[in-house]
Amino acid sequence: MLKSMDYDWETGTRVVADLDQWRERHEWVEEPCIGADGAQAAAVCKVEGEDSFTVATTDGDWPTPFEKIWNLRHAPDGRLTALVQVDGLWTLAVDGEPWEESFDFAWNPLFGQDGGQIGLCVQVEGEYGLAVDGTPWETLYPNANNPVMSPTGGRTAAAVQTVPLGQAEIDKFQSGIFSASVDGETWDATFMNVWGLAFSPDGARTAAEVRLNLYEYSVAVDGKPWRKSFGGVWEPVFSPDGRRVAAPVRLAGKWTLAVDGERAWNTDYYQLWHQVFTPDGKRIAAIVSPSFGKWTVAVDDKPWEIAHAVVRDLTVSPDGKRFAAVAGSPGAWTMLVDGQPWNASFERLWAPVFSPDGRRVAAMAETDGRRVIVLGGAALDMGAADSLDPVFSPDGSRLLVKCLDGRKVIRHVLNLDAVKPA
Amino acid sequence: MSSQPYELVKDKGLDEGVARLTPEKIAKVVGAVLESEGGARLKAYVDTCAHCGLCAEACHFFHSHDRDPRYAPVAKVKQTLWGILDKGGAVSPDYIARASRVAYTECNLCKRCAMYCPFGIDIAYVVGLMRRICHKLGVTPQYIQDTAHSHSATMNQMWVKDDEWIDSLMWQEAEARDEVADLRIPLEKHGAEIMYSVIGPEPKFRTQLIYQAAVIMHAAGVDWTMPATPGWDNSDMAMYSGDYEIMGRLKRSHFECAQRLGVKRIVMGECGHAFRSVHDVGNRWLGWRDEPVPVIHAVQFYHELITSGKIMIAKKFQEPVTFHDPCNIARGMGLHEMGREVARALCEEVVEMTPNREHNYCCSAGGGVINCGPPFRNTRVHGNKVKAEQLAATGVKTVIAPCHNCHGGLEDIIHHYKLDMKLKFLGDLIYECMEKPWN
Ligand code: SF4
Ligand code: SF4
Ligand code: SF4
Numbered sequence: 009m010l011k012s013m014d015y016d017w018e019t020g021t022r023v024v025a026d027l028d029q030w031r032e033r034h035e036w037v038e039e040p041c042i043g044a045d046g047a048q049a050a051a052v053c054k055v056e057g058e059d060s061f062t063v064a065t066t067d068g069d070w071p072t073p074f075e076k077i078w079n080l081r082h083a084p085d086g087r088l089t090a091l092v093q094v095d096g097l098w099t100l101a102v103d104g105e106p107w108e109e110s111f112d113f114a115w116n117p118l119f120g121q122d123g124g125q126i127g128l129c130v131q132v133e134g135e136y137g138l139a140v141d142g143t144p145w146e147t148l149y150p151n152a153n154n155p156v157m158s159p160t161g162g163r164t165a166a167a168v169q170t171v172p173l174g175q176a177e178i179d180k181f182q183s184g185i186f187s188a189s190v191d192g193e194t195w196d197a198t199f200m201n202v203w204g205l206a207f208s209p210d211g212a213r214t215a216a217e218v219r220l221n222l223y224e225y226s227v228a229v230d231g232k233p234w235r236k237s238f239g240g241v242w243e244p245v246f247s248p249d250g251r252r253v254a255a256p257v258r259l260a261g262k263w264t265l266a267v268d269g270e271r272a273w274n275t276d277y278y279q280l281w282h283q284v285f286t287p288d289g290k291r292i293a294a295i296v297s298p299s300f301g302k303w304t305v306a307v308d309d310k311p312w313e314i315a316h317a318v319v320r321d322l323t324v325s326p327d328g329k330r331f332a333a334v335a336g337s338p339g340a341w342t343m344l345v346d347g348q349p350w351n352a353s354f355e356r357l358w359a360p361v362f363s364p365d366g367r368r369v370a371a372m373a374e375t376d377g378r379r380v381i382v383l384g385g386a387a388l389d390m391g392a393a394d395s396l397d398p399v400f401s402p403d404g405s406r407l408l409v410k411c412l413d414g415r416k417v418i419r420h421v422l423n424l425d426a427v428k429p430a
Numbered sequence: 431m432s433s434q435p436y437e438l439v440k441d442k443g444l445d446e447g448v449a450r451l452t453p454e455k456i457a458k459v460v461g462a463v464l465e466s467e468g469g470a471r472l473k474a475y476v477d478t479c480a481h482c483g484l485c486a487e488a489c490h491f492f493h494s495h496d497r498d499p500r501y502a503p504v505a506k507v508k509q510t511l512w513g514i515l516d517k518g519g520a521v522s523p524d525y526i527a528r529a530s531r532v533a534y535t536e537c538n539l540c541k542r543c544a545m546y547c548p549f550g551i552d553i554a555y556v557v558g559l560m561r562r563i564c565h566k567l568g569v570t571p572q573y574i575q576d577t578a579h580s581h582s583a584t585m586n587q588m589w590v591k592d593d594e595w596i597d598s599l600m601w602q603e604a605e606a607r608d609e610v611a612d613l614r615i616p617l618e619k620h621g622a623e624i625m626y627s628v629i630g631p632e633p634k635f636r637t638q639l640i641y642q643a644a645v646i647m648h649a650a651g652v653d654w655t656m657p658a659t660p661g662w663d664n665s666d667m668a669m670y671s672g673d674y675e676i677m678g679r680l681k682r683s684h685f686e687c688a689q690r691l692g693v694k695r696i697v698m699g700e701c702g703h704a705f706r707s708v709h710d711v712g713n714r715w716l717g718w719r720d721e722p723v724p725v726i727h728a729v730q731f732y733h734e735l736i737t738s739g740k741i742m743i744a745k746k747f748q749e750p751v752t753f754h755d756p757c758n759i760a761r762g763m764g765l766h767e768m769g770r771e772v773a774r775a776l777c778e779e780v781v782e783m784t785p786n787r788e789h790n791y792c793c794s795a796g797g798g799v800i801n802c803g804p805p806f807r808n809t810r811v812h813g814n815k816v817k818a819e820q821l822a823a824t825g826v827k828t829v830i831a832p833c834h835n836c837h838g839g840l841e842d843i844i845h846h847y848k849l850d851m852k853l854k855f856l857g858d859l860i861y862e863c864m865e866k867p868w869n
Binding site: 035036038039054076078079113115116129131136151153169175176177178179181182186200201203219222223225239240258260261278279281297300301303317318320321337338339355356358379 | 442443446466467565566568572573575576579582583584591592593596597600612614616617618619621658659660673675678679682689692694695714716717718719720721722723724803
């Protein structure tokens with residue numbers, strides 16, 4: 009994995025890629041993607057005069073063009089991946105090298121936190137499953153969706169249809185033809201629906217939302233549903249030690265949080281979702297709607313005082329002490345940090361990024377049609393270019409900002425202790 | 431009450447559902463739904479209704495059946511919830527057999543009657559609540575139930591698997607590149623201005639609409655994207671089957687898909703009911719007062735493109751056309767003038783059908799009725815003879831209907847009543863008439 013301590017943290021500015029050069033040699037250049045460390049940029053390019061595509065990178069073009077290329081992304085370890093088509097079949101190319109195995113269709117690459125292994129959704133002769141580093145599951149299914157990869161990488165799971173279904177066979181559907189598959193091994197139980205799978209942090213356990221019949225929902229852990237059922241559930245989440253599972257549940261028309269099948273929070277909310285544990289597992293926060301149309305964050309069942317029309321992107325700081333979420337309404341977004349709003353609002357605002365020590369919060373925002381980085385509520389002026397995805401140095405004193413001005417990809421490292429807001 | 435015998439159309443979902451009912455189960459479900467979801471609104475409606483019958487004039491079913499009082503909106507309430515309330519929930523399975531057919535297949539929830547009632551009683555709401563009870567009783571028409579199952583399993587209406595969606599887009603992109611060499615259908619472009627969303631039948635049966643949308647976006651220079659994950663389908667038959675839990679799940683996946691892509695707004699294709707679901711019903715069930723990501727209907731988007739000059743019209747459609755106002759976007763959202771302005775910008779002559787605008791008759795496909803499938807095709811078509819008369823009276827050969835459902839419903843009506851007419855989407859006409867700078 010590419011760790012932020014290995015990035016180049018020397019303050020200053022440098023041009024990483026000159027898009028005009030790419031445009032000179034290619035018919036068209038698609039939106040560039042920039043690696044997490046900001047040192048590499050790449051873009052899918054249409055090969056001049058040919059019916060094929062390549063990827064232009066900071067180190068030159070991929071040597072072999074492909075019939076089609078899409079979803080160009082950097083893996084967490086910095087490798088450049090894309091879905092590519094060769095002879096009508098699909099596979100994943102890593103740094104220009106396609107996997108040996110190819111599939112009738114392949115999509116949705118999945119990465120573990122360190123990026124070591126790469127999962128991929130595949131379809132072979134109308135059957136579905138996942139492949140890890142090119143090797144497909146032994147069992148494939150009539151359908152597989154809601155794919156996930158374990159945080160440490162390597163294990164994959166999906167909701168799978170175990171029995172084929174004919175046209176309008178409502179009885180068969182209601183008898184339960186869905187299950188979950190972990191690395192191609194089907195859970196013993198089947199359900200009407202399976203969604204929202206999650207792995208425990210070590211990848212040893214799996215949980216999912218299940219629908220037991222037309223009206224009852226529950227959470228199944230390793231195939232075994234909780235003893236209680238509910239009028240609705242949303243995605244379960246494991247505690248950091250992998251021992252507990254928390255999920256929003258609907259009781260008598262209202263939502264609350266359950267842990268291991270038992271009600272854990274006392275308040276009835278109009279809505280509750282996107283719960284997160286702190287890294288020590290001691291606290292849980294969630295996005296909640298205390299009453300219709302009003303949204304905020306609740307930490308351990310205590311809602312913040314400020315409510316907005318929409319709250320999203322709830323994030324906990326790496327030290328587990330602070331919480332932030334984007335809040336507001338379309339076109340006027342702000343950040344709520346520990347319940348306090350930033351003193352500014354933005355047309356668009358992306359998820360908060362905490363410094364590793366939890367001291368600072370930054371985010372990408374859009375204002376007056378331009379992308380900027382906002383640090384603690386103040387926009388940092390990086391000139392005319394659009395600023396993308398901020399990254400803090402391990403000690404939180406520096407900020408890496410990648411910029412794109414239509415012609416160039418530029419990398420800035422700022423010393424935050426010295427920076428003055430624009 | 432009725433001048434003609436009432437025949438129960440056979441349907442596997444309804445018949446088998448009714449066979450499983452007991453009076454106790456009915457009483458229990460009815461009690462639970464009325465207590466938790468019926469509330470003050472239902473009581474106000476029931477207490478206010480003066481049985482005056484003025485709403486009858488509103489309903490296309492009533493007119494199409496020679497003013498048979500059984501099809502008057504108030505009679506639909508009488509045959510469904512009213513009877514249940516009168517008897518305190520003590521109705522028989524046979525009663526439910528009939529009530530479910532009335533609720534699912536003899537009312538399009540088009541809300542025309544609400545405009546005719548002196549008290550503004552919203553019969554569509556009452557019929558919708560009856561459907562909710564039917565869902566909870568396990569008595570739903572087979573085909574709409576199957577559609578709700580598709581929604582639950584795939585987050586789209588047509589059992590489209592995750593790869594089939596992406597594959598259809600790539601196929602349409604490849605097709606379109608024969609016409610426009612550098613055309614793209616951008617997939618998963620994070621931070622684009624617009625996410626374009628469609629309904630399940632588009633990748634499955636009406637891929638030319640995706641093709642045309644891509645050409646229009648390209649010509650207008652729009653910064654857009656489509657998601658490569660579930661959430662791309664904005665449609666919602668669970669809303670109409672009464673399965674609000676699945677409705678909420680669908681709307682959450684649609685809006686969170688747009689949030690994940692970081693777009694400013696969602697532009698949706700030409701669909702009526704999906705607009706109701708994202709703008710009014712599904713979003714609110716989840717707890718949002720409005721849309722968490724603004725959604726605009728294709729009519730609004732086209733209007734914007736044409737009035738801002740992003741799309742130039744090279745030649746107008748020469749034949750006279752008529753414009754069908756889809757109830758969900760006309761009565762439901764007030765887009766009737768805007769729809770006409772787009773139609774006028776594209777066509778030499780727009781002949782009005784009467785009645786029109788917010789008074790337009792529904793196509794009789796809406797409210798999930800067309801999704802109840804083949805068993806109820808005649809219910810729909812016979813229930814909308816007035817639409818055929820209304821269309822024929824215009825004397826034109828082309829009907830514009832900016833709604834998928836309306837297309838389905840009107841096609842059947844045109845066919846059944848042997849009208850010499852063809853149907854078009856506004857997108858068809860824009861594609862046909864716009865200036866294509868690359869030519
Ligand atoms: S079809 Fe329309 S007019 Fe007729 S009862 Fe239903 S909502 Fe009212
Ligand atoms: S018009 Fe209104 S008050 Fe009169 S019968 Fe119809 S619903 Fe009742
Ligand atoms: S199908 Fe069309 S006319 Fe009919 S309810 Fe939907 S929008 Fe209304």
